[in-house]
Amino acid sequence: MQGLVSAEGLSRGGSKSERLLRFFPQERPIFAQLFGASPFAMAAAAQQVEAMGFDGLDLNFGCPEKKILRVGAGAALMADLNKAEAVVGAVRRSVKLMLTMKIRLGWENQRTFLQFGRMAEDLGLDAVILHPRTVAQGFSGQADWDAVGQLKHAMDIPVVASGDVRDGESYRQLITRTGCDSVLIGRSALRRPWVFEESLACGRGEAFQPPALPEVVLRYLALLEETESEEDRFPAARLHLLQFLHDLPHAAALRAKVGACHRWSALKDLMETQFSRLEAS
Numbered sequence: 001m002q003g004l005v006s007a008e009g010l011s012r013g014g015s016k017s018e019r020l021l022r023f024f025p026q027e028r029p030i031f032a033q034l035f036g037a038s039p040f041a042m043a044a045a046a047q048q049v050e051a052m053g054f055d056g057l058d059l060n061f062g063c064p065e066k067k068i069l070r071v072g073a074g075a076a077l078m079a080d081l082n083k084a085e086a087v088v089g090a091v092r093r094s095v096k097l098m099l100t101m102k103i104r105l106g107w108e109n110q111r112t113f114l115q116f117g118r119m120a121e122d123l124g125l126d127a128v129i130l131h132p133r134t135v136a137q138g139f140s141g142q143a144d145w146d147a148v149g150q151l152k153h154a155m156d157i158p159v160v161a162s163g164d165v166r167d168g169e170s171y172r173q174l175i176t177r178t179g180c181d182s183v184l185i186g187r188s189a190l191r192r193p194w195v196f197e198e199s200l201a202c203g204r205g206e207a208f209q210p211p212a213l214p215e216v217v218l219r220y221l222a223l224l225e226e227t228e229s230e231e232d233r234f235p236a237a238r239l240h241l242l243q244f245l246h247d248l249p250h251a252a253a254l255r256a257k258v259g260a261c262h263r264w265s266a267l268k269d270l271m272e273t274q275f276s277r278l279e280a281s
């Protein structure tokens, strides 16, 4: 999934929005994700997404970031079913793409996800993705997997669950407990990018051997070099390397060195020295 992109920004021709929506053929099937509060802007942006060749589009009604809530978009729409319905209806009428929406349980204590699910089904969406926390919870507390099961039970269209999958075993448990059709993995992918392969292997009942960390780090740097401009490479690399190294025991000094790098070349040298040594040993 590419995004999260502002519908207003995209329809104004913003270069940031277009950059966020760049994708490679090997990433197919690929969805874009839009946020916005105006049915008109969302429908116009959806047509642009369709023209860019995406396979599908997800409408974000789950993001609790302040700058998105402030414009009445993202998770703010969980507090206004009528407005959300106007957005979904306008987008559905304007494109033929596969269309999904990502929701939360509700704004605070009012759990409105079943009404949102019904609305999605009535308006002809192709699936609903539920992150089973309220907007007020943000990312804290446990994801309510029982709510995923409830939504699945109430819906004919596919339900995708998102929340608290850490590894293959939790992926398997989420599917078994809820009957959901598919799973979306967020935070654990930052530290364990092999979690997708691990989950699929576990779902098939197969053993999985995680790749060695040096292999992950060096491959990630090579991919960045292939695909990103020099300007974009460095901030992405620093952020992600700190995540990859998070669970490595006794790596505080190495993480501090990563944090102290200010240039791509310095970061790359540091990793190559560190991990070539580890690979050789």
Ligand SMILES: Cc1cc2nc3c(=O)[nH]c(=O)nc-3n(C[C@H](O)[C@H](O)[C@H](O)COP(=O)(O)O)c2cc1C
Residues within 6 Å of the ligand: 003, 004, 033, 060, 062, 063, 102, 131, 139, 162, 163, 164, 165, 184, 185, 186, 187, 188
């Ligand atoms: C740093 C970060 C960025 C995220 N960005 C998006 C996003 O752009 N779109 C989206 O729908 N969800 C986004 N999410 C939410 C995740 O997709 C997911 O629903 C949530 O983190 C719960 O799943 P998890 O426990 O697997 O992380 C983001 C989460 C985090 C932590």
